[in-house]
Amino acid sequence: MDLDWQDNLVTDDAGLARILREARTVAVLGAKADAAAPAYYVPAYLAANGYRVLPVNPTLTGRRVLGEPVVATLADLPEPVDVIEIFRRPEYLPAHATEIVRLPWRPAVVWFQLGIRNDAAAAALARTGIRVVQNRCMMPEHRRLIGA
Numbered sequence: 225m226d227l228d229w230q231d232n233l234v235t236d237d238a239g240l241a242r243i244l245r246e247a248r249t250v251a252v253l254g255a256k257a258d259a260a261a262p263a264y265y266v267p268a269y270l271a272a273n274g275y276r277v278l279p280v281n282p283t284l285t286g287r288r289v290l291g292e293p294v295v296a297t298l299a300d301l302p303e304p305v306d307v308i309e310i311f312r313r314p315e316y317l318p319a320h321a322t323e324i325v326r327l328p329w330r331p332a333v334v335w336f337q338l339g340i341r342n343d344a345a346a347a348a349l350a351r352t353g354i355r356v357v358q359n360r361c362m363m364p365e366h367r368r369l370i371g372a
Contacts (some may be wrong), residue, residue: 255279
């Protein structure tokens with residue numbers, strides 16, 4: 225592949241807007257059931273704006289969040305997704321990157337939520353052709369670039 229893997233690290237408005245326009249399904253790794261938690265209200269915003277949101281959290285398996293059954297791991301998702309949005313501390317990202325590249329399908333994008341950055345995990349994902357966004361929240365980026 226001729227593409228420089230660093231081209232998959234998305235930091236510009238055009239790249240973010242393209243992701244937000246193209247995506248239809250979003251797996252939320254670290255989804256929460258508490259309406260006051262960002263890992264609940266950000267996915268709720270996305271669902272209200274036309275995305276199908278699939279929650280992933282082993283501590284909530286068997287429950288429903290935003291009308292969808294919660295699965296324990298990304299491998300348990302019922303279908304491939306366009307974006308994996310991660311609400312997990314940075315130290316967990318290398319293991320999640322390994323988990324993601326081992327899936328039988330590839331998401332177009334892995335999005336690390338605002339305050340979450342791990343350059344090694346981002347590079348590992350980007351080298352496989354996955355676009356990566358770090359340290360940004362999908363909700364305000366969607367509001368700013370696409371409009372509610």
